[in-house]
Amino acid sequence: MAIAQPDIPAPALEMRGVGKSFGNVKALSNVDITAGVAEIHAIVGDNGAGKSTTLKIMCGIFRPDQGQLRLGGKSVEIRDASAAHHLGISVVHQDLALVECLDIATNMALGAIPRRGRFRLDRRRMETEAAKVLDDLKIRVGSVRTQIGLLSGGERQIVAIARAVRMDLPIMLLDEPTAALGVRETAHVGEILGELRQQGKAVICISHDMDFVFRNSDSITVMRLGRSVATRRTKDTSRDEIIGLITGAIQGDTASSDPTFA
Amino acid sequence: MASEQAEHQSSTASQGVLSELMLRQETTLLAVIVAVGIVATLRNPAFLNPANLTDIARAAVIYFVMGCGASLLMIGGGLDFSVGAVFTLGGIICAWLLVWGAPWPLAVLAGVAAGAAVGYVNSVIIERLHVPPIIATLGTFFIVGGLCVQFTGGEDIVPLPETFQALGQGAVLGVPYIVLYAIALGLLFWFLLEQTPFGVETRALGGNRKAAIANGLKVNRLDTILYVTAGATAGLAGVIYAARVGSGQVAAGGPSVTLSVVTAVLIGGISLLGGLGTITGVAVGALLLSAIDNALIVASVPPQYNSIIIGAILICAVAVDHMRRERLYKRRR
Ligand SMILES: Nc1ncnc2c1ncn2[C@@H]1O[C@H](COP(=O)(O)OP(=O)(O)OP(=O)(O)O)[C@@H](O)[C@H]1O
Ligand SMILES: [Mg+2]
Numbered sequence: 001m002a003i004a005q006p007d008i009p010a011p012a013l014e015m016r017g018v019g020k021s022f023g024n025v026k027a028l029s030n031v032d033i034t035a036g037v038a039e040i041h042a043i044v045g046d047n048g049a050g051k052s053t054t055l056k057i058m059c060g061i062f063r064p065d066q067g068q069l070r071l072g073g074k075s076v077e078i079r080d081a082s083a084a085h086h087l088g089i090s091v092v093h094q095d096l097a098l099v100e101c102l103d104i105a106t107n108m109a110l111g112a113i114p115r116r117g118r119f120r121l122d123r124r125r126m127e128t129e130a131a132k133v134l135d136d137l138k139i140r141v142g143s144v145r146t147q148i149g150l151l152s153g154g155e156r157q158i159v160a161i162a163r164a165v166r167m168d169l170p171i172m173l174l175d176e177p178t179a180a181l182g183v184r185e186t187a188h189v190g191e192i193l194g195e196l197r198q199q200g201k202a203v204i205c206i207s208h209d210m211d212f213v214f215r216n217s218d219s220i221t222v223m224r225l226g227r228s229v230a231t232r233r234t235k236d237t238s239r240d241e242i243i244g245l246i247t248g249a250i251q252g253d254t255a256s257s258d259p260t261f262a
Numbered sequence: 263m264a265s266e267q268a269e270h271q272s273s274t275a276s277q278g279v280l281s282e283l284m285l286r287q288e289t290t291l292l293a294v295i296v297a298v299g300i301v302a303t304l305r306n307p308a309f310l311n312p313a314n315l316t317d318i319a320r321a322a323v324i325y326f327v328m329g330c331g332a333s334l335l336m337i338g339g340g341l342d343f344s345v346g347a348v349f350t351l352g353g354i355i356c357a358w359l360l361v362w363g364a365p366w367p368l369a370v371l372a373g374v375a376a377g378a379a380v381g382y383v384n385s386v387i388i389e390r391l392h393v394p395p396i397i398a399t400l401g402t403f404f405i406v407g408g409l410c411v412q413f414t415g416g417e418d419i420v421p422l423p424e425t426f427q428a429l430g431q432g433a434v435l436g437v438p439y440i441v442l443y444a445i446a447l448g449l450l451f452w453f454l455l456e457q458t459p460f461g462v463e464t465r466a467l468g469g470n471r472k473a474a475i476a477n478g479l480k481v482n483r484l485d486t487i488l489y490v491t492a493g494a495t496a497g498l499a500g501v502i503y504a505a506r507v508g509s510g511q512v513a514a515g516g517p518s519v520t521l522s523v524v525t526a527v528l529i530g531g532i533s534l535l536g537g538l539g540t541i542t543g544v545a546v547g548a549l550l551l552s553a554i555d556n557a558l559i560v561a562s563v564p565p566q567y568n569s570i571i572i573g574a575i576l577i578c579a580v581a582v583d584h585m586r587r588e589r590l591y592k593r594r595r
Pocket of ligand 1: 022025026027045046047048050051052053054094
């Protein structure tokens with residue numbers, strides 16, 4: 001369909017015609033999403049629209065039943081979370097995926113724990129790295145030795161975001177990163193995402209927070225009932241249009257072209 | 263009173279609260295051991311005889327060696343009920359090879375390997391056949407126990423070479439060799455748990471399996487390693503026991519050994535919910551169990567009291583563990 005032109009870089013991450021069922025539940029059908037380099041791409045939709053499922057396919061936790069995933073124009077199959085990591089994808093999950101009984105530094109290092117020699121854990125490096133990332137992001141959560149179980153919901157959210165930033169990978173996926181945050185912290189996350197965009201990263205962010213989406217994103221994909229119904233440039237659309245697309249008051253683009261819909 | 267103090271701690275002191283609580287479990291247990299010792303000594307001063315204290319340490323070694331692998335597995339969110347039978351298997355395989363004239367290092371290795379093999383089978387049953395750990399390992403407990411009887415015809419395997427028995431019965435400066443083995447193994451497991459990425463990943467796996475998967479940990483490989491390790495230490499304990507008693511006994515293990523190991527580990531502060539626990543806790547738990555066993559015999563208390571006391575301590579220990587978690591994780595939500 002789209003012919004790659006030499007002067008336009010291939011999108012960082014593309015989903016084409018992705019479908020996914022859980023037993024009898026058809027969670028996704030025909031999902032198309034294109035996220036560009038140095039761009040913040042928002043995904044919005046009602047509860048149960050399939051946003052988290054889409055994201056989990058992007059990071060290898062689920063495998064799609066149909067359709068394909070392309071990174072930098074190349075079709076890939078992501079077997080599991082560590083494969084996604086190797087392909088340059090970091091994730092902040094909706095349920096945050098933190099281990100309560102471990103401290104902040106350890107949680108931030110999970111999956112890529114620094115070593116001293118072949119067998120030993122380099123705890124000092126783990127702690128200084130974590131402290132530096134938190135410091136760079138101007139995040140204050142006390143000592144990096146604090147157990148995650150002791151943090152408030154908002155603090156956990158911030159730590160989960162910091163962990164993904166620490167990975168320093170070209171693609172970052174976030175599932176409702178501001179759900180537990182106050183006004184100031186939400187703005188702070190917006191700044192962090194803006195910085196990532198400036199570094200040329202592709203950021204894909206699920207959010208229910210329309211203010212946040214309109215303030216920070218470059219483009220928006222609306223999902224409804226397991227489909228991607230429309231994608232708009234943020235500057236060319238309005239809140240009313242997006243909300244209409246979410247509720248179904250406004251017909252999407254892809255719904256009519258979907259063969260199973262006719 | 264202590265809880266009031268904890269309420270007043272600021273969040274920056276949370277690390278202090280934590281280590282304090284961690285410490286408290288072990289210090290409480292040590293206090294219980296001392297109390298048991300005092301009561302036993304009052305009833306029969308022979309409790310404090312060096313020979314008797316050495317006996318306590320010897321018995322604790324068996325629980326502790328098995329407890330090393332079992333606790334690592336539990337911290338990683340698993341459970342192994344087969345250890346009581348694997349314990350028998352390790353001793354029998356080792357003794358059988360010795361009787362056939364194999365050099366002792368080979369026989370020891372074979373006993374440990376037999377345990378590791380059962381651990382591997384456990385992990386395959388759990389991962390591939392999706393049988394819950396408690397059922398899978400209960401099943402292999404019965405199967406392995408039956409195979410041991412079948413293999414030996416119900417007869418103990420004797421006589422074992424003197425050189426091998428010396429490994430289990432000798433002592434330096436009054437300290438039995440087997441206590442030294444246990445200390446060396448304890449250091450190894452402490453290192454694994456506290457100083458390696460493997461230890462951290464094990465805690466992550468037990469603390470939140472979903473998070474471990476989402477962070478790209480190889481959870482199935484970790485599971486396998488943990489079950490193999492639990493089997494290996496159970497086999498090793500069987501080998502040590504065979505050396506200590508000088509025979510490969512068919513009735514060495516059994517349900518009571520499984521339950522004692524699980525109990526020692528739980529009393530030692532390893533959480534059945536995974537993630538939390540220390541090797542020193544396991545050591546203290548093992549010591550407490552063998553001290554109570556011994557004290558009641560020395561003080562000629564009827565054996566049923568043993569069961570009653572251990573049951574009560576187990577329930578208290580796990581209730582305390584639950585309280586620890588509640589305090590740690592729910593307070594600031
Ligand atoms: N593991 C699963 N097993 C079965 N059904 C699932 C599973 N995960 C998601 N679903 C179903 O797929 C649908 C989409 O769920 P998903 O979590 O992707 O929605 P969402 O858009 O992220 O919603 P929310 O805004 O509430 O987070 C729902 O109907 C849900 O019940
Ligand atoms: Mg969701």
